[in-house]
Amino acid sequence: MAETVTLSKLLHVRENDRKEAQKVYHDALAFFEDIATQFYTLLRKKEGAEESYDNSLQATVPLEMIKEQITYIEMLNKQILELQEKVQHARSEMEAKQLKLIDAHVEVKKYEKIIDTRIKSEEEVRAMREKDSMDEISIRQFLSHKNR
Template identity: 40%
Template sequence: MTSLQTFHKIKDLQDREKKTKQKIYQEQVDQFETVATQLFEVLKEKEKAEEKFQEELKKATVQAQSFILHEQYIEQLDYNINLLQPKVQQARSEMEKAHQNFSSAYIEVKKYEKLIENKRVKRELWMKSEENKSMDELSTRQYLNYKNR
């Protein structure tokens, strides 16, 4: 029967690998959140700028220069949005990939934990069986010794 220590060493190795992958996953989540927050802020800024300009249009007449400045500002925000969207998608895909790696490492650790538990149970059953055999043999000897007297 293979030593449980061997399986414990393998499980420990897998556990270290899992922790490394978990750390990488957390870093990817943080990176995604940072980029997604930037995109959210730009989108929010664009929405506020458009609402503000609409309010100005409702209140009074607006100069042509204001239209031009507003349009340039919106174009700049759109440009920033178009730059950030691929970054968000890339960060999301990297985060999902890191999550898959972390999940597979977690599953491997669980497999070894289950394997160790099964081996431990088998060993206990085997030891109990050997103990019972030994007790039966001892009991038989005592009976035979008692009968031979």
């Protein structure tokens, strides 16, 4: 029984570790979603700028305006490359946190399984002792009635 109590305390510690890992994972997921949303928005801006540039080429537009559009698209490309690295980094961080969460969850399940096994084993031992005790009482009663 003392072993079960000790294991329960360890389980409690592992559950706290799992909750912490879950919180860290959710934070990493939120950060990834934020960066990915920024990335998507930037790609949409670039798409709009390129469409505007293509339209400008079809119409008669001053050369200065076309140069501004090209400069803007190049700036967006640079920002996209930088943000793409951030997205990849955020994704890898999120995946690492997810693996830690999975490991913590597995640890909790291990301790739960060990505790369940120990409890069942203790109950079986208790039932065996109770059965042996009942057998002994029955034998004594039988012998005491036989000796009369």
